[in-house]
Amino acid sequence: MKDKQKLQTELMVLCDYGTISKEGKISAIGIFEELYNFQPPIVLNKGFIVATVSGTPNTNYQITLKAEHGAKNENLLPNLETNIQTSPNGRANLIIELQGVTFPHPGEYSFKLYSDGKEIGEKELKVVRVKKEEQPKMPN
Numbered sequence: 087m088k089d090k091q092k093l094q095t096e097l098m099v100l101c102d103y104g105t106i107s108k109e110g111k112i113s114a115i116g117i118f119e120e121l122y123n124f125q126p127p128i129v130l131n132k133g134f135i136v137a138t139v140s141g142t143p144n145t146n147y148q149i150t151l152k153a154e155h156g157a158k159n160e161n162l163l164p165n166l167e168t169n170i171q172t173s174p175n176g177r178a179n180l181i182i183e184l185q186g187v188t189f190p191h192p193g194e195y196s197f198k199l200y201s202d203g204k205e206i207g208e209k210e211l212k213v214v215r216v217k218k219e220e221q222p223k224m225p226n
Contacts, residue, residue: 093141093149095199095207096177104134104181112136112179120212121189128189128213135182135197137207143176150200151182153211155193162187162195189213 102116114136153162170178199207
């Protein structure tokens with residue numbers, strides 16, 4: 087029996103909707119890295135973390151998701167843990183639905199995946215406060 091490899095994140099995005107087809111294909115719709123609002127607190131009503139991880143084939147892993155901000159790295163999320171099993175090629179797709187996540191003030195937030203207490207992936211989210219007369223500039 088092979089030793090259990092450390093889990094690694096190959097892909098991680100924040101999006102409006104994520105799904106996995108019956109064939110195991112992953113889809114992320116409405117990928118974003120910034121969240122705009124007129125006044126704090128800023129709330130993400132609904133969103134998804136979509137990720138692909140790799141490790142030892144046909145192996146179970148426990149995954150924890152945290153949303154951290156600032157020097158203290160306080161977690162903004164309730165305890166979000168899930169178990170996954172990698173496929174024969176060593177990969178697994180992961181979708182975590184987020185509802186009502188409150189960001190107390192503008193700034194940089196980090197969504198982090200952990201396995202066995204070690205960080206395996208990170209995605210940054212920039213929370214921006216805009217004035218009502220300003221419109222956020224969207225990329226082409």
